[in-house]
Amino acid sequence: MEAILDALSNSQVAKPLILTLTVYVLWIVLFASSSLPNDLPWIGRDNSKAFSSLRATIKSISRSRELLAEGYQKYSSKGKSYIFPACDGPSEILVPKSSLRWLLEQPDNVLSAAEYHSESLGGDYNFLDKYILEDPFQDHVIYRSLTRNLQSVIPEVWDELASTFEDTWGTDRKAWKAIPLMDSMMTFVGRASNRMLVGAPVCQNKEYLANMMKYTTDVVVNGAILRVLPKFLHPVIGRLLSLRNQWHYSRTAKYTIPIIEERLRHMERKRNDPTYDWEQPSDYITWHINLAIAENNSIEMDPIMISRRLMPINFAAIHTTTITITNAVIDILSTSASKGVLEGLQEEIEHAYAACNGVWTKASLATLVRTDSAIRESMRVSNFMTRNAMRKVMPAGGVTNPTEKWTAPQGAYIGIDMHSIHHDPEIYPSPNEYDAFRFSRAREEASASSGDALDKMKKTESMSTTSGDFLSFSHGRHACPGRFFVVYELKMLLAFMLLNYEVEPLSQRPQNKWIGGNVVPPSELSIRVKRKA
Numbered sequence: 001m002e003a004i005l006d007a008l009s010n011s012q013v014a015k016p017l018i019l020t021l022t023v024y025v026l027w028i029v030l031f032a033s034s035s036l037p038n039d040l041p042w043i044g045r046d047n048s049k050a051f052s053s054l055r056a057t058i059k060s061i062s063r064s065r066e067l068l069a070e071g072y073q074k075y076s077s078k079g080k081s082y083i084f085p086a087c088d089g090p091s092e093i094l095v096p097k098s099s100l101r102w103l104l105e106q107p108d109n110v111l112s113a114a115e116y117h118s119e120s121l122g123g124d125y126n127f128l129d130k131y132i133l134e135d136p137f138q139d140h141v142i143y144r145s146l147t148r149n150l151q152s153v154i155p156e157v158w159d160e161l162a163s164t165f166e167d168t169w170g171t172d173r174k175a176w177k178a179i180p181l182m183d184s185m186m187t188f189v190g191r192a193s194n195r196m197l198v199g200a201p202v203c204q205n206k207e208y209l210a211n212m213m214k215y216t217t218d219v220v221v222n223g224a225i226l227r228v229l230p231k232f233l234h235p236v237i238g239r240l241l242s243l244r245n246q247w248h249y250s251r252t253a254k255y256t257i258p259i260i261e262e263r264l265r266h267m268e269r270k271r272n273d274p275t276y277d278w279e280q281p282s283d284y285i286t287w288h289i290n291l292a293i294a295e296n297n298s299i300e301m302d303p304i305m306i307s308r309r310l311m312p313i314n315f316a317a318i319h320t321t322t323i324t325i326t327n328a329v330i331d332i333l334s335t336s337a338s339k340g341v342l343e344g345l346q347e348e349i350e351h352a353y354a355a356c357n358g359v360w361t362k363a364s365l366a367t368l369v370r371t372d373s374a375i376r377e378s379m380r381v382s383n384f385m386t387r388n389a390m391r392k393v394m395p396a397g398g399v400t401n402p403t404e405k406w407t408a409p410q411g412a413y414i415g416i417d418m419h420s421i422h423h424d425p426e427i428y429p430s431p432n433e434y435d436a437f438r439f440s441r442a443r444e445e446a447s448a449s450s451g452d453a454l455d456k457m458k459k460t461e462s463m464s465t466t467s468g469d470f471l472s473f474s475h476g477r478h479a480c481p482g483r484f485f486v487v488y489e490l491k492m493l494l495a496f497m498l499l500n501y502e503v504e505p506l507s508q509r510p511q512n513k514w515i516g517g518n519v520v521p522p523s524e525l526s527i528r529v530k531r532k533a
């Protein structure tokens with residue numbers, strides 16, 4: 001995050017940005033948004049004024065929060081769609097919750113998630129080769145293998161978190177230490193995620209990690225620049241921008257390619273001789289190779305290809321999880337002591353850790369219902385994306401919404417205003433308040449009564465459960481497939497923190513910043529910690 005802010009304040013970057021913005025403004029005036037359905041209302045646009053779309057777009061740079069609230073109140077909450085003048089890309093059609101099912105159930109050749117992701121992330125340039133997002137084999141591996149291998153991943157991630165805490169927060173039991181929260185969370189998430197992806201010791205290698213983080217930031221920055229540039233400039237600017245990605249990738253590949261080659265050799269030997277004395281690690285590299293073999297896919301057996309596939313997975317995992325856990329720690333630490341949130345979490349974690357004899361399993365982590373609720377509630381109230389489940393219209397003739405009868409043209413973006421749903425008092429009483437145990441209170445009460453009630457609550461209220469009311473991982477068949485891993489990873493992170501460190505509460509919640517349509521936690525915030533005696 002700091003890197004992005006530094007880049008923005010750097011004059012060498014500021015000049016091309018101003019040029020980019022000028023081109024963008026001209027582009028909007030001349031071409032953009034002209035083909036969106038006329039029968040849909042806009043928010044923030046005054047048709048009586050010249051350049052009304054441009055004015056609306058400029059407004060949304062600093063006033064997305066008000067525009068979304070107004071759109072929700074005037075249209076979404078009344079079952080109507082409207083056009084939101086996004087400042088970081090084309091204007092979007094936002095549908096009401098009553099059309100969410102329609103939105104999510106359209107086949108990919110009608111409303112495409114992959115095309116939206118690729119276009120909005122500069123997929124042709126940001127991921128080393130167009131092919132990587134065009135044929136996302138890495139997503140296929142995650143869908144097929146991550147959730148079913150979680151049991152073996154849990155002890156590895158716990159071990160990685162323990163050594164990361166010791167390396168970064170230290171072991172001094174006497175003096176308090178100031179920790180830059182977001183940077184520190186990025187290191188935890190980077191190491192823990194890469195323990196699952198490439199294993200130790202590569203996940204701990206400083207050069208590997210630093211370049212992987214830089215690469216994920218390249219994707220964010222380049223994606224933001226490309227989104228506001230007209231398409232005809234992409235082949236030149238996209239290729240130039242992607243030189244940084246190529247460089248950072250090459251610094252990671254020098255570590256991953258040798259271990260991938262070695263893995264391929266061991267796995268082949270084991271296939272030919274089952275008595276060969278070697279146990280295959282349970283990580284992304286193994287899952288990828290096994291799936292490629294099962295599908296007889298020789299392209300995906302190439303070490304360079306596998307090393308490239310690791311890049312979009314790191315992108316999907318790192319910033320999302322870092323921002324989520326940063327927000328959760330801030331929300332927990334700034335809740336008034338009178339609510340007993342820290343104590344409540346501590347008590348639950350200590351009890352569960354003792355009950356599993358210090359060896360976490362899926363079952364023991366599932367008993368952490370308060371911890372689960374504290375993170376889910378933070379994802380609800382402190383969501384960093386504001387619109388979600390975004391899709392791109394694919395058919396040449398566009399797509400017609402069956403309820404409202406408008407037709408969106410080919411190429412248009414359609415999604416939903418998640419922020420306003422998460423803050424709707426009809427859905428969540430006191431919606432702006434962080435109520436850490438909002439989702440676990442009922443579960444704990446239900447567990448005291450019949451098992452049926454507990455089962456029902458588990459299905460509806462746990463962190464990985466998506467719905468039309470909880471959209472942080474989106475919903476439907478493209479809902480984030482990494483979320484089951486995230487649940488265990490973040491519960492273990494909080495568990496290690498509260499079992500081993502004293503952490504000073506915050507006197508008040510530092511405000512998150514709205515940057516266009518995204519909401520980010522304060523990157524400069526430090527917290528004070530001390531290893532428990």
Ligand code: HEM
Pocket residue numbers: 113114138139142313316317318320321324388389390472473474475477478479480481482483485486
């Ligand atoms: C707190 C952390 C995370 C959040 C909030 C998050 C959120 C999301 C969201 C909103 C989507 C888009 C879904 C849609 O378009 O409808 C998505 C997609 C995806 N995420 Fe995550 N994600 C997180 C972590 C991860 C991790 C750790 C992984 C992998 C290890 C991962 C892998 C993916 C993949 C492969 C997709 C594409 C799915 C598809 O298009 O079918 N995510 N995620």
